[in-house]
Structures are given as C-alpha cells and as structure tokens.
Amino acid sequence: MVAEPDFLEQVAAVARRHGVDPGELKEVAGGVANRGFVLGDELFLRVCRPGYEADLLKETHVVPAARSVGVLTPAIVEYDDSGHLIAAPYVVMERVHGTEPTNLPTGLANQLARLHQLERTLDLSGVGEDGWGDPWRTLDELADRGYLDPGTASWLTGWFTRLAERIDGSGAKVLIHGDVAAHNLLAGPEGELRALIDWGDAAWAPRAMDFAKLPLTQVAVLLPDYLRHSQSPESEEELAAAVLWFHLSWGLAKLPAAPWPGQRHWTAPTTSRMLNILHFFTTAPPQPWSDLT
Known part of the structure; x- marks a missing residue:
C-alpha cells in the first residue's frame, strides 16, 4: 500500500503532466470505486481503488460510445494503467461544472x-x-x-x-x-x-x-x-x-x-x-x- 504523502505526490505528478499547478489540485469527497481530484478549472482526475480496475477500464470503452450518440458525459483525456506515475489505474477527464441535483434534472x-x-x-x-x-x-x-x-x-x-x-x-x-x-x-x-x-x-x-x-x-x-x-x-x-x-x-x-x-x-x-x-x-x-x- 502506498503511503498517503507518496500517493498525493503521485497525483501532483499527474497534475503537472497536464500543465496544472499542484496548488490547483483538490480532492472531492465520496466515491466508492475511485478517488476524485479537481485539476484546475478544466480537468478532473479519478484514481481507481483496489478491486475496481475492470470498471475503470470499461469506462474507457463506454464513454466514447455514449458520446457518439450525444450523451452528455465528460470526454476522457488520458487513461493510464502503467503504474509509472500513480500505482493504480487512473483517468483524466474533462471537468464539467455542476452540482448534484436535489430534484429530477431537466433533460x-x-x-x-x-x-x-x-x-x-x-x-x-x-x-x-x-x-x-x-x-x-x-x-x-x-x-x-x-x-x-x-x-x-x-x-x-x-x-x-x-x-x-x-x-x-x-x-x-x-x-x-x-x-x-x-x-x-x-x-x-x-x-x-x-x-x-x-x-x-x-x-x-x-x-x-x-x-x-x-x-x-x-x-x-x-x-x-x-x-x-x-x-x-x-x-x-x-x-x-x-x-x-x-x-x-x-x-x-x-x-x-x-x-x-x-x-x-x-x-x-x-x-x-x-x-x-x-x-x-x-x-x-x-x-x-x-x-x-
């Protein structure tokens, strides 16, 4: 298991890879399958928790298919399961600004x-x-x-x-x-x-x-x-x-x-x-x- 300070440094390395200052990095609470991090104004990072690797890989196939028929879902910018920067699979996605709805959203x-x-x-x-x-x-x-x-x-x-x-x-x-x-x-x-x-x-x-x-x-x-x-x-x-x-x-x-x-x-x-x-x-x-x- 990677120690938390080392893990956060790995996350910072991904931020720098995409031209984002680590000071603009912020973890978002929640997420059973992944830990989520805001990377500045335009990107979002999801790091896979143990046991959910197949689900994250599945997303890399499903998201383009959904977007091809006009479904509103963030595009995947990068998927990496090499372990070079983070010792777990991760995806960098477009960031969509919005909040969890309290009522049924229109559309x-x-x-x-x-x-x-x-x-x-x-x-x-x-x-x-x-x-x-x-x-x-x-x-x-x-x-x-x-x-x-x-x-x-x-x-x-x-x-x-x-x-x-x-x-x-x-x-x-x-x-x-x-x-x-x-x-x-x-x-x-x-x-x-x-x-x-x-x-x-x-x-x-x-x-x-x-x-x-x-x-x-x-x-x-x-x-x-x-x-x-x-x-x-x-x-x-x-x-x-x-x-x-x-x-x-x-x-x-x-x-x-x-x-x-x-x-x-x-x-x-x-x-x-x-x-x-x-x-x-x-x-x-x-x-x-x-x-x-």
Missing part, C-alpha cells in the same frame, strides 16, 4: 433515450450482460429464512407473476448506465442536466433497469418524457411494469443485508426500496402505475 429523459439507442450489436470490451433475475427464488429464500411469512410470500409471488405477464417481450437489451442516481448526475443552476458521470456499472440490460435507482415518484414523471424521445417498442404500461419489477425484486433481495450507514444514496438502507414502493402506492400514483398492483 435526463432525453439523455437516457439517446443512450438506449445503442443496442447489443455494438461490441464494447468489458461490458457484460444483466437481466431480470429470479425473484421467485428470492421469495423462497426469504420465507425459508424467516424474513417473510408464507402468506406474504404467496402474495408477492402472485405480484411478480402478474408483472411478468405485462412485461413479456420487453427483454431487448440496450446499453444502460447502470447507476442513474443523483450522485452520478451534474446539474446547472437552472436544474438542467449537464452530465451523466461514472460508467463503471454500464451493462447490456433491459432499458427498465436504468430507472431502478431513482425513486418511483421521479420515475413516474420521467417515463412519459423518455418515451417521447425514445425508440423503445414498449408502451408506458409495459415499461412501468418492468421498472417496478426491478424495484420490487432488488428491494426484497436487500432485506437480509447488513446495515450500511453513512452512505449518501437513498437505496443504501436495507428497507429503503420497499418503503419507497409503499409510499408511492399509498399516494395515488398516476396511470398506468395504479393498475400495476
């Missing part, structure tokens, strides 16, 4: 529609596939372990069966960002989306999965606008059912997890997803959501 629907144009025929190194999972197996395991009583498990089994009937044929896989959440969005002063960042979770997956890390109240607002811009063959009802599938499936799967305090994303607490679903369906959701229970 997000259009950006996701652009991204989802990229279908499985495109060969992107390191981008794997993801899918629907098996919630029925999850329910069996939760019931066996005492997290659910048999009656509740049976009710939830029926809910997934009804959702499955609605989303049959909605499995076309597109390129998804994989972590569309407030901490990966940069917005301007008027609430407009300026960038979608951090592509380490990108995958070939059903488009509905890209709406699984936003609260359902926001998804219900976002989907009609998304479909106006999208080439999706799915109706709003089909897409809403598929999004609900992921929220419900992931929420149930997380119930037995250990608490993870101190995280800023809303899905970190073990019960957040399930309580968000409860809140959504008890506050008169619009059509087609109200028919999905």
Whole structure:
C-alpha cells in the first residue's frame, strides 16, 4: 500500500503532466470505486481503488460510445494503467461544472433515450450482460429464512407473476448506465442536466433497469418524457411494469443485508426500496402505475 504523502505526490505528478499547478489540485469527497481530484478549472482526475480496475477500464470503452450518440458525459483525456506515475489505474477527464441535483434534472429523459439507442450489436470490451433475475427464488429464500411469512410470500409471488405477464417481450437489451442516481448526475443552476458521470456499472440490460435507482415518484414523471424521445417498442404500461419489477425484486433481495450507514444514496438502507414502493402506492400514483398492483 502506498503511503498517503507518496500517493498525493503521485497525483501532483499527474497534475503537472497536464500543465496544472499542484496548488490547483483538490480532492472531492465520496466515491466508492475511485478517488476524485479537481485539476484546475478544466480537468478532473479519478484514481481507481483496489478491486475496481475492470470498471475503470470499461469506462474507457463506454464513454466514447455514449458520446457518439450525444450523451452528455465528460470526454476522457488520458487513461493510464502503467503504474509509472500513480500505482493504480487512473483517468483524466474533462471537468464539467455542476452540482448534484436535489430534484429530477431537466433533460435526463432525453439523455437516457439517446443512450438506449445503442443496442447489443455494438461490441464494447468489458461490458457484460444483466437481466431480470429470479425473484421467485428470492421469495423462497426469504420465507425459508424467516424474513417473510408464507402468506406474504404467496402474495408477492402472485405480484411478480402478474408483472411478468405485462412485461413479456420487453427483454431487448440496450446499453444502460447502470447507476442513474443523483450522485452520478451534474446539474446547472437552472436544474438542467449537464452530465451523466461514472460508467463503471454500464451493462447490456433491459432499458427498465436504468430507472431502478431513482425513486418511483421521479420515475413516474420521467417515463412519459423518455418515451417521447425514445425508440423503445414498449408502451408506458409495459415499461412501468418492468421498472417496478426491478424495484420490487432488488428491494426484497436487500432485506437480509447488513446495515450500511453513512452512505449518501437513498437505496443504501436495507428497507429503503420497499418503503419507497409503499409510499408511492399509498399516494395515488398516476396511470398506468395504479393498475400495476
């Protein structure tokens, strides 16, 4: 392990390499997979933490593809995994000035529609596939372990069966960002989306999965606008059912997890997803959501 003073000197060396005075270098708090540093006014440095090397390399393939269809995401200026300057892979990217939004940023629907144009025929190194999972197996395991009583498990089994009937044929896989959440969005002063960042979770997956890390109240607002811009063959009802599938499936799967305090994303607490679903369906959701229970 590199000592912190030595590591910071390595970061300073990268700054100098790009013509930035180390005095203009500032670390940004947060980041599970990478440590982030502002390099002056125009550049941003991300240094990979151990275990996330493949995700950072994946980003070097995904970001150009996303930018090719007009997705707002910073260009990669340099990727280096040689260990010559920093004893870890790193990327230097364009810096986009913006802040984490507190509300749904305008323009997000259009950006996701652009991204989802990229279908499985495109060969992107390191981008794997993801899918629907098996919630029925999850329910069996939760019931066996005492997290659910048999009656509740049976009710939830029926809910997934009804959702499955609605989303049959909605499995076309597109390129998804994989972590569309407030901490990966940069917005301007008027609430407009300026960038979608951090592509380490990108995958070939059903488009509905890209709406699984936003609260359902926001998804219900976002989907009609998304479909106006999208080439999706799915109706709003089909897409809403598929999004609900992921929220419900992931929420149930997380119930037995250990608490993870101190995280800023809303899905970190073990019960957040399930309580968000409860809140959504008890506050008169619009059509087609109200028919999905």
